[in-house]
Amino acid sequence: MNKKGMMIGVIVVAIIAGIVASVSSSPTETVNLDMGRTHGTIITAMGSPILGNPDAPITIVEFGDYQCHQCYNWFHNTKPAIEQQYIETGKVNLVFVDLAFLGKDSPIAAQASYCAEDQKMYWEYHDLLYTSQESKIDNGWANSERLKAFAFSLGLDMDLFESCLDSGKYSKRVSFNTQQAKEHGVRGTPGFFIVNSDGQQQISGAQPFSVFKQILDPMI
Amino acid sequence: MIHTIKLVFSNSKYLVLSLIIFVVMMIGLLIMSEYIFLEPYVVSHIPSGTELGFVLIVIISALSALVLPMNIFRINILKSSKQKMGGGIFGSIIGAAAGACSCGPIGFAVISTFGSVGATATAFLTNYEIPIRIVAIAILTITYFTTVKSLKDECNINS
Numbered sequence: 001m002n003k004k005g006m007m008i009g010v011i012v013v014a015i016i017a018g019i020v021a022s023v024s025s026s027p028t029e030t031v032n033l034d035m036g037r038t039h040g041t042i043i044t045a046m047g048s049p050i051l052g053n054p055d056a057p058i059t060i061v062e063f064g065d066y067q068c069h070q071c072y073n074w075f076h077n078t079k080p081a082i083e084q085q086y087i088e089t090g091k092v093n094l095v096f097v098d099l100a101f102l103g104k105d106s107p108i109a110a111q112a113s114y115c116a117e118d119q120k121m122y123w124e125y126h127d128l129l130y131t132s133q134e135s136k137i138d139n140g141w142a143n144s145e146r147l148k149a150f151a152f153s154l155g156l157d158m159d160l161f162e163s164c165l166d167s168g169k170y171s172k173r174v175s176f177n178t179q180q181a182k183e184h185g186v187r188g189t190p191g192f193f194i195v196n197s198d199g200q201q202q203i204s205g206a207q208p209f210s211v212f213k214q215i216l217d218p219m220i
Numbered sequence: 221m222i223h224t225i226k227l228v229f230s231n232s233k234y235l236v237l238s239l240i241i242f243v244v245m246m247i248g249l250l251i252m253s254e255y256i257f258l259e260p261y262v263v264s265h266i267p268s269g270t271e272l273g274f275v276l277i278v279i280i281s282a283l284s285a286l287v288l289p290m291n292i293f294r295i296n297i298l299k300s301s302k303q304k305m306g307g308g309i310f311g312s313i314i315g316a317a318a319g320a321c322s323c324g325p326i327g328f329a330v331i332s333t334f335g336s337v338g339a340t341a342t343a344f345l346t347n348y349e350i351p352i353r354i355v356a357i358a359i360l361t362i363t364y365f366t367t368v369k370s371l372k373d374e375c376n377i378n379s
Binding site: 065068069070071073076077101102103104135136137138139187188189190201203204205206207208210211214215 | 254257259260261263265267268269270322323324325327328329331332339342343346347
């Protein structure tokens with residue numbers, strides 16, 4: 001009876017701890033712990049945490065490369081308006097999935113973003129990479145040392161981050177994501193899928209906000 | 221110089237050819253460089269920070285549309301050698317290749333097909349997009365002046 005009581009106590013404490021943890025985390029950033037997560041036909045389990053309301057009826061799945069200048073253009077010219085009008089209002093959420101193909105530093109940068117996710121700083125790190133992107137591919141701006149410097153500037157635990165990055169802990173995760181992109185016919189970055197309960201629509205390239213608005217508005 | 225241009229483009233065939241080269245080259249390059257999208261809607265935009273790239277594409281298209289018909293005129297009408305045609309074609313091609321790869325479908329196809337060699341070539345064309353386009357403009361400009369000079373000499377045009 002005592003054992004049973006203890007077991008029930010442990011389960012109750014675990015549930016309470018889970019609820020407290022989920023409430024105390026940022027409302028716009030969740031750590032991706034759902035290994036069965038899919039959006040439409042895309043397996044996004046190995047992608048980023050969800051940006052925005054996890055229960056939003058529409059999801060934008062972005063396939064991107066941290067060294068791609070068109071992804072940089074989309075990040076700076078289109079994404080802010082989407083965030084403001086759709087993500088922050090809870091109508092849409094966004095998942096980033098890597099298509100790291102442009103240079104030798106691309107997969108390492110993608111792995112680094114997941115090392116930041118370990119410390120619940122995925123989106124901060126993602127944003128910092130796209131803010132810091134330089135116009136030349138593989139010129140060293142996204143090499144291992146610079147990626148560690150970015151982590152340091154965000155105040156991440158450097159021992160954890162360095163051991164994660166140096167071990168290549170997330171190399172298979174990035175390869176899986178790149179494979180997902182290829183299987184879904186993504187032939188360049190950025191590539192998008194707008195997914196809702198009725199299906200999914202593909203958009204190729206760093207298209208302007210007006211295109212996303214034309215697709216999203218009828219879905220809402 | 222104006223006399224030479226008039227001489228070539230007074231023939232409507234060369235004027236039409238020039239217009240076709242300009243339109244096809246400009247629209248093609250604007251699509252490849254993602255200034256124009258055809259799907260899901262036809263839309264064009266110039267993202268901030270990419271204005272210079274747009275202007276260089278327009279200049280390359282305009283120079284190609286000027287230089288290539290003039291050289292074809294030389295070859296057809298004057299039965300001149302095809303040697304000087306090379307500069308115009310070369311300038312047009314390298315101007316078109318610059319930045320066309322990058323992270324779009326062409327770059328993806330090149331990297332997927334040729335692996336690390338393709339990635340290196342793509343990175344080079346992307347990293348030096350603006351300088352390569354400026355070099356292309358320089359080649360086309362030089363070709364233009366040599367063509368005008370050649371036409372003046374061969375047709376005995378004064379001034």
